[in-house]
Amino acid sequence: MKKLFILTSVLAAGLVLTSPFVGAGGSGFGGSSATAAISAAPSLSPVTVPTAPRVVAAPRVIIAKTTRAGATIATLVGPQGQACPTVASGTVGLAPGITSAGGVAGTTSNDLASFAYKYNAIRIANCLDPIPYGNFRYNSCMEARLFWMAESPSPSVLDAWGHIGSVRIDGVPSTGCDGNLAGGSGNTGATVAQKWWNSSSHRASLYRPGTSIAGVCIAFALTHGGIDEPYSFTRSAARWTTC
Template sequence: MHSTHRERESEVIDLGSAVTVMTLASAILLAVIVALGAVTVAPAGAQSAGANQAVAPSATSEPAPTVLSEQPASSTEPVDGQASPEPSATGRADGAPAPVSPGAAGVSSIQRPQPSTPVAPFAAQPAPFGTPSATPSPTSPSCPAAITGQTAGAPGVLSPLGVGGTTSEDLQSFAEGYNAIRVANCLAPVPFANIRYDSCMEQRLFWMAEDPSTDPMSAWGHIGSQRSDGLPSVGCDGNLAGGSNNTGASVAQKWWDSTGHRTSLYKPTYTGSTANVCILFATTHGGVPNEPYAFMRAAARWTTC
C-alpha cells in the first residue's frame, strides 16, 4: 500500500518536472524567435531598445512595413524622380534590415514615396511699358486774334449839289466793325491799311443821292437802275446798304447778316492770307431835295491790293 502511494507521488513529481521543463523550453524558444525574426525596427533617429527592454512580437507572421524618412539620401543616380540611397550590407541605407515582401523570400522591396507633380512657378505677367493715356481729343485750330490800326482816311468831299461824302470817321468805323465781325467768326482780319476809301463807288452814290425824286428808293440799286430825271449812271458798283442813322459799323453788320452780301464781302471760305486783300468803302450823307444828313447810302467790295 505504501509503495503504491509513493510510486504515484513519484509520477506526479516526474510529470511536474516534465511540465516545468517544457514550459522553460517554450520560453527559451519564444525568446529565440523574438530575437531572430520578430524584432520591430524603429524609425530612423529612434533610440534602439536595450537588452532589458521588452520587444513585443508582431501579431502576424508578416513583418510590419518600414516607414522611410522623408529626407532622401544623396546619390548620383535618380530613381523615379528621387535620389536612390546606396544600400548597405543589411539592405538599408541606415543599416536596418529591409522588409521582405510576402511570397518573395529573399527579395527586398523598399517603399519609396511617389514624386509629386511638379508645380510650375507662377509666371508674372510683364507690366505694359508705360501707362496708356487717354486718346487726346482733336483740338480745333485757334481763331485769329483781333488787331488794331488806323485807315488812311477819306477826304470828306461834297457833291455838286451839296451831298456829303465819305469822311475819315466813316471809314474808320467801317474798318473796325468789319474786322470785329471777322474775328468773332474765326476769320482772319484785314490789315487796316488795306481798308480804303474808294472815290469811284462814291461817284455812283452821289448819282443816287442827287435824284430829284422825293422817293429815297429812286435810282437805288446796282448798275442798271434808273434815275427819275433819266440822267445816266456814273461811277462803280458794289455791295449796297443804307438808311437813317447808320454808321460805318452798322452797315458792316447789315452786310454780314445778309447771306449773299456776306459771301461777296467777307468770303468766309477764303483761307489764304489777307495781306494782299483790300476792302474798298464809300458812303454819302443826305440827298436832294430834302434828305437829312443822317440818311446814309454806303457801298463796299472785296478786291486785290
C-alpha cells in the same frame, strides 16, 4: 422825305440789294475793279466775274479755359483746336470828306474807320482772319455812284437804287462804280458792316468766309444826306477787291 431803308433781301425790312455786287478782285484804287455781270465805270477796267461763292458757315468757336494764378482765362479756339485771331494789324487810312456838286456830304475818315473796326470785329468773332487796317480804302468811284443816288429828285429811294445801267427819274444815267449797297436813317460804317454780314448773299460777296485774305483790300464809301434828306440819312457801298 425818302423812307428809311436797309438792304438785305427783297422782302427784308427796308431795302437790300436783291442781286448784291460780287467781284473777284481787281484793283479798286487806280486799277481795275470787278462788277456783277457788267462793265465798271470808265475809271476802272472790267474783269471776269466768277460765280458768287457758296457761303461757308463760320467755324464753330468753342471756349478753351485755363487757370493761371487763380484766374480763369478764356481763349477763342477754332474747330481743330487752333486759336482764333484776336487783333488786326495796321492803321486805317483817311477819306477826304468832299461835298458833291449837289451838296451831298461824302465819306469821312471816321466813316471809314467805323466800318473797318466793325468789319474786323465781326471777322474775329467768327474766327476769320481780319483784314489789315491799312487795306481798308476810301473809293471815290463808288462814292460817285452814291452821290448820283442821293441827288435824285424822286421822293422814292428806289428810283436811283441799283447797279450800273440804272437811270434816275430825271433821265440821268448811273455814274461811278458798283458795290454792295446799304443805307438808311442813322446808319454808320459800323451798322452797315453788320447788315452786310447778316445778309447771306452780301456776306458771301464782302466777307467771303473760307477765302484767303492775302493781297485783299476792302473798298468803301458812305454819303450823308440827299437833296431832300437830312445828314443822318446815309448810303454806303463796299466791295472785296485786290490791293
